Amino acid sequence: MAYFDPGWYRNEYRVSDGQSALGHYLVNRRTQMFSPTPLFDVRRYVSVASGGLGRNGDPFAHYLLAGMARDIDPSDGFDAGRYRRAHLGRPSRGFVEMMRPEEDNPLVHYLRVGYGVDKVG
Numbered sequence: 001m002a003y004f005d006p007g008w009y010r011n012e013y014r015v016s017d018g019q020s021a022l023g024h025y026l027v028n029r030r031t032q033m034f035s036p037t038p039l040f041d042v043r044r045y046v047s048v049a050s051g052g053l054g055r056n057g058d059p060f061a062h063y064l065l066a067g068m069a070r071d072i073d074p075s076d077g078f079d080a081g082r083y084r085r086a087h088l089g090r091p092s093r094g095f096v097e098m099m100r101p102e103e104d105n106p107l108v109h110y111l112r113v114g115y116g117v118d119k120v121g
Contacts, residue, residue: 041075
């Protein structure tokens with residue numbers, strides 16, 4: 001799945017073999033300490049987007065909906081603005097409310113291409 005990397009997650013957070021990596025993430029995602037993919041630096045994002053995130057907000061869910069419209073880089077290793085310009089184009093400000101993460105989020109697009117769901121032209 002493009003949004004969640006279970007092998008990386010299991011290794012990164014030392015989730016035992018008997019426990020579901022996805023289940024662990026879903027239970028703990030609002031602690032703002034767990035990331036579903038190595039390209040999303042949860043601590044970095046929380047520090048950059050803390051104003052709109054709230055104390056118990058889910059950082060990745062916030063990024064999917066709000067961070068993408070502002071081209072906030074999800075990690076030091078991914079330049080959202082550069083990727084958008086190269087592959088997605090810039091939506092006009094009037095259409096920000098109509099943006100959909102599965103189509104308009106630079107990181108999600110990149111992950112989907114990496115998993116072979118989409119092709120970059």
